Amino acid sequence: FAQLRDALLALAPLDADHVRAVNKAEAAFWKRSEGYRVDWSDKILGFDCGGQQWVSEVVMPCGTVAESDGRELKYMLELLDLIEQKQLPAPAPIEQRWTSSSSSPMSPAHSPSPDDLHSWVGIIMYLPEEEVQREAITKTFWEYNAMCRDNLWSKYGAHQHWAKIELPESESERAWVKRRLRERFPIDEMRKAQAKLDPKHILVNPLVDEILREE
Numbered sequence: 001f002a003q004l005r006d007a008l009l010a011l012a013p014l015d016a017d018h019v020r021a022v023n024k025a026e027a028a029f030w031k032r033s034e035g036y037r038v039d040w041s042d043k044i045l046g047f048d049c050g051g052q053q054w055v056s057e058v059v060m061p062c063g064t065v066a067e068s069d070g071r072e073l074k075y076m077l078e079l080l081d082l083i084e085q086k087q088l089p090a091p092a093p094i095e096q097r098w099t100s101s102s103s104s105p106m107s108p109a110h111s112p113s114p115d116d117l118h119s120w121v122g123i124i125m126y127l128p129e130e131e132v133q134r135e136a137i138t139k140t141f142w143e144y145n146a147m148c149r150d151n152l153w154s155k156y157g158a159h160q161h162w163a164k165i166e167l168p169e170s171e172s173e174r175a176w177v178k179r180r181l182r183e184r185f186p187i188d189e190m191r192k193a194q195a196k197l198d199p200k201h202i203l204v205n206p207l208v209d210e211i212l213r214e215e
Contacts, residue, residue: 001026001029001048002048002049002050002051003050003051005022005026005050005091005126006050006051006126006128008022008025009022009091009126009128010126010128010129010130010133013089013125013126013128013133013136013137014089014136014137014140015089016087016088016089018089019089019090019091022091022092023091023092026092026093027092050126051126051127051128052126052127053124053125053126053127054124054125054127054137054138054141055122055123055124055164056122056123056141056145056148056160056164056166057095057120057121057122057123057160057161057164058108058120058121058122058148058153058158058159058160058161059099059108059109059118059119059120059121059158059159059161060072060075060118060119060121060156060157060158060159061111061116061117061118061157062098062117062118062119063116063117064113064115064116064117065100065115065116065117066115068117068119071119071156071157072096072098072119072121072156074156075119075121075152075156075158076094076096076121078151078152079094079121079123079148079152080094082147082148082151082152086147088140088143088144088147089140090123090125090144091124091125091126093124094121094122094123094124095120095121095122095124096119096120096121096122097119097120098117098118098119098120099117099118099120100114100115100116100117100118101113101114101115101116101117101118105185105186105189106162106185106186106190108159108160108161108162108184120161121158122164123144123145123148125137125140125141125144142168145166146168146173149177153180154180159180159181159184165177165207165211166207167207167210167211178210178211181211187211187212190212191212191214194212
């Protein structure tokens with residue numbers, strides 16, 4: 001189905017009505033594919049995501065493993081409302097998953113309590129082969145991501161998955177993202193560990209270097 005979805009979206013990737021129709025077709029496909037089977041985990045849990053794509057994923061605390069506080073569902077409902085209001089051509093799926101907390105201080109799902117619950121929400125846009133389309137979709141995706149950043153992240157205490165961070169081009173927006181990361185994570189401790197264990201900066205990239213750079 002992923003290849004068929006990519007082909008359908010490529011017909012009009014920035015037409016909200018067309019994308020909505022493809023989303024409905026995908027929902028019907030998965031509904032008709034419901035069932036049960038038993039197999040090895042790598043065969044059950046794998047998912048064909050399709051071709052090239054832009055993805056952003058955030059995580060937020062949402063209560064405890066025993067009982068969610070409902071924050072993650074409010075986030076999702078508000079996100080869907082924003083998409084409708086702005087008529088964004090937002091393809092499916094908007095992924096949502098739940099995990100317990102992490103003991104790693106550098107994890108966006110870090111918490112001192114192992115009983116805390118976190119929810120991850122991922123948005124996506126698919127990239128067809130045609131270069132002009134790719135440029136337009138890339139521009140729209142960053143508007144989509146900025147909408148989430150400006151309206152939802154701070155409100156719900158959401159932080160991006162480290163592998164999904166892309167710094168904005170605007171200096172003021174870059175400064176806001178870096179400041180928020182410093183407020184959430186022990187960046188100074190990470191920098192000290194880096195100086196000791198990776199003094200030649202072999203295990204980082206330019207983006208991480210900029211985030212860790214002392215202001």
